[in-house]
Amino acid sequence: MTESNLSIIQKEVLISRKRSLSIVIPTYNESKNIVKILDSLRSALTREMNAEIIVVDDNSPDGTSNTVEEYVKNSKNPSYSIQIIRREDKRGLSSAIVTGIEHAKGDAVVVMDSDLSHPPQTIPQMVEELQNSDCDIVVASRYVKGGSVSGWPFKRKLISKGATKIAQHGLGIKIKDPMSGFFAFKRHIVNNIKFDAIGYKILLEILVKARGAKVKEIPYNFIDRTTGSSKMDFSICVDYLQSVWRLYRYGKSVKTNERRTSVHFLSKAGRFYTVGASGLLVNYFVSFMFGAVLSNLWYIYATMIGIVFSMSSNFILNKIWTFEDRNFDTKRTLAQYGLFLGFSGIGAVFQLLLVYGLVELRHLNYSIALFLAVAIASVGNFLLNKKWTFQEKVWS
Ligand code: GDD
Ligand code: MN
Numbered sequence: 001m002t003e004s005n006l007s008i009i010q011k012e013v014l015i016s017r018k019r020s021l022s023i024v025i026p027t028y029n030e031s032k033n034i035v036k037i038l039d040s041l042r043s044a045l046t047r048e049m050n051a052e053i054i055v056v057d058d059n060s061p062d063g064t065s066n067t068v069e070e071y072v073k074n075s076k077n078p079s080y081s082i083q084i085i086r087r088e089d090k091r092g093l094s095s096a097i098v099t100g101i102e103h104a105k106g107d108a109v110v111v112m113d114s115d116l117s118h119p120p121q122t123i124p125q126m127v128e129e130l131q132n133s134d135c136d137i138v139v140a141s142r143y144v145k146g147g148s149v150s151g152w153p154f155k156r157k158l159i160s161k162g163a164t165k166i167a168q169h170g171l172g173i174k175i176k177d178p179m180s181g182f183f184a185f186k187r188h189i190v191n192n193i194k195f196d197a198i199g200y201k202i203l204l205e206i207l208v209k210a211r212g213a214k215v216k217e218i219p220y221n222f223i224d225r226t227t228g229s230s231k232m233d234f235s236i237c238v239d240y241l242q243s244v245w246r247l248y249r250y251g252k253s254v255k256t257n258e259r260r261t262s263v264h265f266l267s268k269a270g271r272f273y274t275v276g277a278s279g280l281l282v283n284y285f286v287s288f289m290f291g292a293v294l295s296n297l298w299y300i301y302a303t304m305i306g307i308v309f310s311m312s313s314n315f316i317l318n319k320i321w322t323f324e325d326r327n328f329d330t331k332r333t334l335a336q337y338g339l340f341l342g343f344s345g346i347g348a349v350f351q352l353l354l355v356y357g358l359v360e361l362r363h364l365n366y367s368i369a370l371f372l373a374v375a376i377a378s379v380g381n382f383l384l385n386k387k388w389t390f391q392e393k394v395w396s
């Protein structure tokens with residue numbers, strides 16, 4: 001591998017180590033609260049957190065999104081950046097959160113309400129738990145020791161407890177407050193989740209679908225809003241039952257799907273090799289075209305151009321098709337491209353060494369040695385890119 005490849009990889013590692021945080025805040029008719037919450041986040045978030053706030057507003061009739069825009073214009077030197085996503089219609093809390101998560105760029109994501117029920121002062125502790133313990137999800141919990149709910153009428157408490165019991169018994173959820181609307185997680189754990197995003201309970205869906213994720217609960221005091229009104233109503237309770245039913249069926253099907261993991265894995269490997277083969281064609285044709293059209297171009301240069309084209313087309317096809325990654329954030333995509341090139345370089349060197357070793361030391365026939373070396377190097381390449389470049393579990 002060349003020195004420049006090495007430095008690309010080192011740079012990417014540095015980029016990925018840089019801590020960053022996305023805070024997703026769904027809003028509907030919260031113009032009276034949103035300024036207060038943005039203000040109190042200002043004192044809770046430090047610059048080192050490198051935080052971005054993503055407000056997802058469903059075209060609130062009270063002009064919440066305009067209030068946020070004004071706020072952004074007038075704020076000097078904030079310790080975080082603010083982005084507002086305006087959706088045309090009211091599509092529900094869970095779906096707003098999913099939209100926010102899709103736009104998030106941080107390594108960690110925090111989800112919280114905008115009505116001051118969820119204290120921003122708890123965020124640093126949530127982030128620290130994510131960074132320093134081995135958990136993937138941190139739930140701010142009303143129902144662990146030290147947590148509480150204030151301001152809710154008996155009826156609302158009852159609904160919350162009932163919903164919690166349903167989740168615990170029906171879905172085998174172990175934690176105390178799976179209904180919490182205040183939680184943080186490492187962003188990569190939701191990469192492969194296809195959300196139903198029905199109703200209010202997006203955390204529950206993450207808990208069920210991000211299998212293997214480690215969860216930790218920390219206490220907080222939920223304070224009911226003093227301004228504006230809750231958007232919880234009867235239809236959201238019905239949505240809840242529907243979403244639990246779907247998650248229940250999902251849990252059942254995952255068990256049968258376990259066998260299908262091998263099918264998924266093989267189909268991805270198949271795509272990866274198809275892309276590899278397409279790269280050979282691109283390489284050949286591009287080199288040939290450059291060699292033929294620019295007749296005074298040295299054939300080695302033409303070949304180099306062919307290599308660059310084919311590596312790039314391999315990368316793009318693998319990103320979009322093989323690993324179904326549609327996030328084209330510039331930094332992220334460049335980091336992936338760097339890793340992809342780095343692994344190709346390592347693979348090439350490894351293949352050379354292996355062929356040499358097999359032919360010279362084991363006295364194997366060249367064509368057999370070449371076949372073995374290509375097979376081993378390409379499997380390695382596939383696995384490395386799956387795990388590190390596209391951040392998937394190896395066996396999935
Ligand atoms: N964009 C968008 N679209 N935002 C919405 C929508 C919607 O359709 N519906 C609600 N929101 C926003 C509200 O503006 C608020 O910021 C947040 O979602 C929570 O809505 P509330 O109506 O205040 O919910 P709640 O107080 O009854 O319940 C909350 O707290 C509980 C305890 O943590 C929710 O977060 C529950 O999920 C949670 O169990
Ligand atoms: Mn609320």
